[in-house]
Amino acid sequence: xxxxxxxxxxxxxxxxxxxxxxxxxxxxxxxxxxxxxxxxxxxxxxxxxxxxxxxxxxxxxxxxxxxxxxxxxxxxxxxxxxxxxxxxxxxxxxxxxxxxxxxxxxxxxxxxxxxxxxxxxxxxxxxxxxxxxxxxxxxxxxxxxxxxxxxxxxxxxxxxxxxxxxxxxxxxxxxxxxxxxxxxxxxxxxxxxxxxxxxxxxxxxxxxxxxxxxxxxxxxxxxxxxxxxxxxxxxxxxxxxxxxxxxxxxxxxxxxxxxxxxxxxxxxxxxxxxxxxxxxxxxxxxxxxxxxxxxxxxxxxxxxxxxxxxxxxxxxxxxxxxxxxxxxxxxxxxxxxxxxxxx
Numbered sequence: 358x359x360x361x362x363x364x365x366x367x368x369x370x371x372x373x374x375x376x377x378x379x380x381x382x383x384x385x386x387x388x389x390x391x392x393x394x395x396x397x398x399x400x401x402x403x404x405x406x407x408x409x410x411x412x413x414x415x416x417x418x419x420x421x422x423x424x425x426x427x428x429x430x431x432x433x434x435x436x437x438x439x440x441x442x443x444x445x446x447x448x449x450x451x452x453x454x455x456x457x458x459x460x461x462x463x464x465x466x467x468x469x470x471x472x473x474x475x476x477x478x479x480x481x482x483x484x485x486x487x488x489x490x491x492x493x494x495x496x497x498x499x500x501x502x503x504x505x506x507x508x509x510x511x512x513x514x515x516x517x518x519x520x521x522x523x524x525x526x527x528x529x530x531x532x533x534x535x536x537x538x539x540x541x542x543x544x545x546x547x548x549x550x551x552x553x554x555x556x557x558x559x560x561x562x563x564x565x566x567x568x569x570x571x572x573x574x575x576x577x578x579x580x581x582x583x584x585x586x587x588x589x590x591x592x593x594x595x596x597x598x599x600x601x602x603x604x605x606x607x608x609x610x611x612x613x614x615x616x617x618x619x620x621x622x623x624x625x626x627x628x629x630x631x632x633x634x635x636x637x638x639x640x641x642x643x644x645x646x647x648x649x650x651x652x653x654x655x656x657x658x659x660x661x662x663x664x665x666x667x668x669x670x671x672x673x674x675x676x677x678x679x680x681x682x683x684x685x686x687x688x689x690x691x692x693x694x695x696x697x698x699x700x
Contacts, residue, residue: 358464359460360470361472374390374392375439376449380399386547388448389550390554396459397421447460448474448481452474489583495565496593497591498510498569503603503681510522512687512688519560519565519566521555521566523567523568528543533624537617537621542575542577549580571664572584589672592672593674593676595690597678597681599658601679618641622649
């Protein structure tokens with residue numbers, strides 16, 4: 358039996374999801390957890406599309422069947438591997454011919470319950486982006502580079518707070534050095550999808566902690582409505598001495614490939630200034646990472662201050678901390694918020 362389902366119905370369903378779009382479409386962005394069993398390869402899809410435009414819909418369908426027929430048993434085998442109980446959700450781009458024909462094939466070959474997402478992946482993307490249009494009780498954790506904000510967020514989570522690690526989802530730490538030793542970044546679209554998945558796990562009536570970020574995190578982008586909310590929310594700025602932060606950066610980046618560190622320094626050469634770039638490279642060649650960190654922090658601190666100056670000053674709370682002690686700093690933040698942040 359084939360039935361239609363809506364995007365809202367697949368959360369928090371554990372039913373297997375099959376994405377029958379081409380590999381290229383899937384790689385650009387997909388529902389987290391969905392498995393790609395493509396009806397067409399990238400080249401086949403392009404060929405069918407060309408025939409549709411240049412000849413006719415009928416000719417395109419005829420060509421589509423030519424490509425699909427040899428794969429029919431493979432579709433069944435792969436689908437049973439994913440959903441051995443015969444219960445599955447199928448989708449394509451708009452819930453059209455690709456998903457409908459695939460669902461019909463499964464239903465006729467042993468699958469007891471086959472659902473097709475109404476509106477397909479396109480409706481899912483609307484659902485994702487519309488979610489970030491809503492307003493949420495955000496708490497923004499700020500601090501100069503090297504403050505260990507990601508570690509503090511983890512400690513906050515351990516203390517029972519709701520936390521989203523944007524940099525973790527983006528596979529990037531935000532600075533020119535942020536991509537070193539990180540997995541490949543997801544596409545912007547997939548970053549939004551992954552963020553949305555984590556967002557749905559939260560209680561949206563309770564505070565949500567996020568790190569203060571630029572709109573871009575490496576090559577990824579925070580959805581603009583959410584970014585605007587972040588900029589307009591209370592910022593809890595943790596002020597830690599530069600020397601402490603430099604030592605923390607050495608502990609974090611000290612094991613990294615020196616060539617990659619040098620490339621990152623070169624990327625911010627104009628902003629560092631020629632003399633500072635030259636000095637930083639000299640210190641790196643001498644394995645003096647502490648001084649490298651101090652030189653780069655001079656630039657990053659100025660940059661962060663500039664960004665913070667555009668915020669509403671009444672929504673910026675500065676909290677002094679004397680060390681990089683993530684657990685202690687998380688507790689300081691919560692105590693400060695309880696005393697001053699509930700406006």
